[in-house]
Amino acid sequence: MARILVVDDEKNIRTMVGLALRQEGHKVDLAEDGRSGLNAFDEGSGFDLVLLDQRMPELDGIEVLHEMRRRKPDARVVMITAFGTIDLAVDAMKSGAADFLRKPFTVETLCGSVAAALRSPTPPPSAPSSTTFGFKTLNGFVIESQPDHVSTDDGGLRFSFTLRNPAGETSRCDVTLPQRVMDAVKTHLGREEPPGGDRYWHALCEHVVADYVWQNAAFPPQSLRVDELSQSIRNWVDAVAYA
Numbered sequence: 164m165a166r167i168l169v170v171d172d173e174k175n176i177r178t179m180v181g182l183a184l185r186q187e188g189h190k191v192d193l194a195e196d197g198r199s200g201l202n203a204f205d206e207g208s209g210f211d212l213v214l215l216d217q218r219m220p221e222l223d224g225i226e227v228l229h230e231m232r233r234r235k236p237d238a239r240v241v242m243i244t245a246f247g248t249i250d251l252a253v254d255a256m257k258s259g260a261a262d263f264l265r266k267p268f269t270v271e272t273l274c275g276s277v278a279a280a281l282r283s284p285t286p287p288p289s290a291p292s293s294t295t296f297g298f299k300t301l302n303g304f305v306i307e308s309q310p311d312h313v314s315t316d317d318g319g320l321r322f323s324f325t326l327r328n329p330a331g332e333t334s335r336c337d338v339t340l341p342q343r344v345m346d347a348v349k350t351h352l353g354r355e356e357p358p359g360g361d362r363y364w365h366a367l368c369e370h371v372v373a374d375y376v377w378q379n380a381a382f383p384p385q386s387l388r389v390d391e392l393s394q395s396i397r398n399w400v401d402a403v404a405y406a
Contacts, residue, residue: 164188165211165281170200170227171243172219176266180214183270184277197222207235212280214264217244217255225255232259241280243268262300265377272380275329276303301373302380303329308369312361318342320361322368326382334382338368340389347392351400363403370399 167189171177174195181191192210194200197219204210213231217224224242231238242255245266255263261280264273279300300306309323319341327333345364349355357363374395375383389396 164190165277166190166192166209167277168192168194168200168203168210168213170194170197170203170213170219170224171216172196173216176216176243179270180273183273187274187277189277196220197224197227200227201230204231204234204238207231207238211239212261212277213238213240214277215240215242215260217242225258228255228258228260239280239283241276262303263377264302265380268302268380272302272329279303279305279329301376304376304380304382306369306372306376308365312365315339315341319345320364320368322365324369324372326372326376328382334385336372336383336385336387338371338387338389340364340368344389344392348396348400351392351397358403366403367396367399370396 164187167184169177169180169184169191171180172195177193177195181193184191192203194203198221200213200215201222204213215224215227215231219227224244228240228242231240236259238259239261240259241262241264242260243264243266261283262276264276268276280303283300283305305327307325307327309325311323313321315321319339321337321339324336324338325333326336348367349357359366368389371387371389372383375387
């Protein structure tokens with residue numbers, strides 16, 4: 164079993180998480196804010212995993228994450244938040260977080276995410292770009308992009324993804340991107356073609372899958388269709404354009 168540090172300024176969350184993980188056999192240390200969390204973490208050699216709240220007074224979770232990864236580049240950290248967006252989750256993982264849990268979460272989701280983080284490879288200190296696939300782990304779900312795509316009758320594209328939940332079960336999801344939505348993205352970008360060609364559309368569809376998992380902590384349907392340029396997609400398009 165692992166030694167885990169829980170850093171959260173909400174006492175009831177710290178208590179619940181500590182009890183749940185101790186029942187799983189883990190040794191758990193608790194810290195009430197970012198500074199006390201860094202003091203407990205020290206150089207990081209004593210912990211196998213850190214569960215870190217994102218919104219805390221004085222030092223927020225992203226600042227603490229950066230400092231922990233500076234002290235111990237291979238530190239495993241799972242970020243927790245009730246306020247974040249899928250974009251914040253991706254930013255956190257680019258900074259080296261192993262996973263991003265959305266509050267409220269069940270004990271099952273918590274324990275599954277912890278188990279997945281402990282058995283997964285340590286995230287690299289440097290982030291992949293927003294159009295690199297296969298690095299997203301949200302609510303304990305791993306999303307793996309399949310390399311091929313299919314052209315649809317209307318000129319759109321369809322991409323496939325395999326997902327694995329914290330229990331190790333797998334499911335497939337196909338995401339269809341109609342031509343009219345692709346045209347709307349190009350208009351929003353202000354250019355005839357997106358950077359990276361089909362790779363760009365593949366990454367956008369991966370974002371759609373990730374957003375579903377982020378919102379629901381569950382497998383998406385086996386088929387998803389992007390019917391509009393939603394605010395979440397606009398945010399992703401803007402973030403990639405200025406990355």
